[in-house]
Amino acid sequence: MLRVRDFSNYKFRPHAVGKLMKGLPKPLTQNQTETLIALEEKYSNQKITEKQLETLVDLRKKQKAKPVLSEGAKTYLKSIFKEEVFGRKKEVQNxxxxxxxxxxxxxxxxxxxxxxxxxxxxxxxxxxxxxxxxxxxxxxxxxxxxxxxxxxxxxxxxxxxxxxxxxxxxxxxxxxxxxxxxxxxxxxxxxxxxxxxxxxxxxxxxxxxxxxxxxxxxxxxxxxxxxxxxxxxxxxxxxxxxxxxxxKRIDQIKAMILLAREYLNSLNTTLAKHLQLI
Known part of the structure; x- marks a missing residue:
């Protein structure tokens, strides 16, 4: 029997949160940050080359990149979903x-x-x-x-x-x-x-x-x-x-948990479509 579950408040065990963190964007390195500042100044002074402009755009994208769930995280979350909805639990042994x-x-x-x-x-x-x-x-x-x-x-x-x-x-x-x-x-x-x-x-x-x-x-x-x-x-x-x-890192973990909860709830919709309930 399937158990309907709202994952909006799902709580994660600390040993598993690392599985969610692979999609967290890496911050710019010190060298990249310095390069970005220098290129921004060149851009504002209209003294930037085409190649430098490409680098500037790339660094801006990296700086503003938002966290996403990696494919590995999604695979892990699918296993959580099946355990919760199917009422089964697979014991990991090695x-x-x-x-x-x-x-x-x-x-x-x-x-x-x-x-x-x-x-x-x-x-x-x-x-x-x-x-x-x-x-x-x-x-x-x-x-x-x-x-x-x-x-x-x-x-x-x-x-x-x-x-x-x-x-x-x-x-x-x-x-x-x-x-x-x-x-x-x-x-x-x-x-x-x-x-x-x-x-x-x-x-x-x-x-x-x-x-x-x-x-x-x-x-x-x-x-x-x-x-x-x-x-x-x-x-x-x-x-x-x-x-x-x-x-700061704790807040990042919580942000990834919010994404994970959204993804888990989206699987409810996927399952409903599979069962032709919607």
């Missing part, structure tokens, strides 16, 4: 997500041991006009979100910038849910992979190599070693990034 969920407590415990804290998992869901979400840690005006690296090779030990900008938008959405919070921490942890996932990885590699009777002992041990980290100092297995509150 080895990275499975590990992240399985070791959530281990990540928090590792962080506590390294930092001498006693943080516990937040179980309160917050909502406002745009978002609904449950951050990992929310305590004393502090928000922390944990990510678990799949293995040592993906752990961002030496990164200065957040590896995935979608995570920055996620933390900004969390901060919008908690108005007093001025910054949040994104924490990557490198913790042991659960045994069942290690066994899955060994089976996958064995199948790929055509080893029906099991892996050679040295390869088996190498896989286990690459997915467990007790021999690495705990301090080297925690990486923190600070995300500062950015009201």
């Amino acid at each position: 080895k990275y997500l499975t590990k992240g969920i399985a070791v959530e407590d281990e990540n928090i415990n590792l962080y506590n041991e390294v930092n001498g804290t006693f943080l516990i998992k937040n179980e309160v869901r917050y909502e406002n006009e745009f978002f609904t979400g449950e951050m990992d840690i929310e305590e004393d005006d502090e928000i922390i979100d944990f990510k678990s690296s799949w293995d040592y090779s993906t752990f961002p030990l030496f990164e200065d910038d957040v590896p995935n900008e979608d995570y920055e938008d996620q933390l900004l959405a969390y901060m919008d849910l908690r108005p007093n919070v001025k910054s949040a921490k994104l924490v990557y942890g490198l913790v042991d992979t659960p045994v069942d996932l290690i066994l899955d990885e060994k089976r996958r590699i064995g199948w790929k190599l055509g080893l029906i009777d099991g892996l050679p002992e040295d390869l088996d041990e190498e896989i286990t070693r690459n997915m467990t980290y007790a021999d690495i100092p705990k301090e080297a297995r925690i990486k923190k990034f600070i995300i500062y509150r950015d009201e």
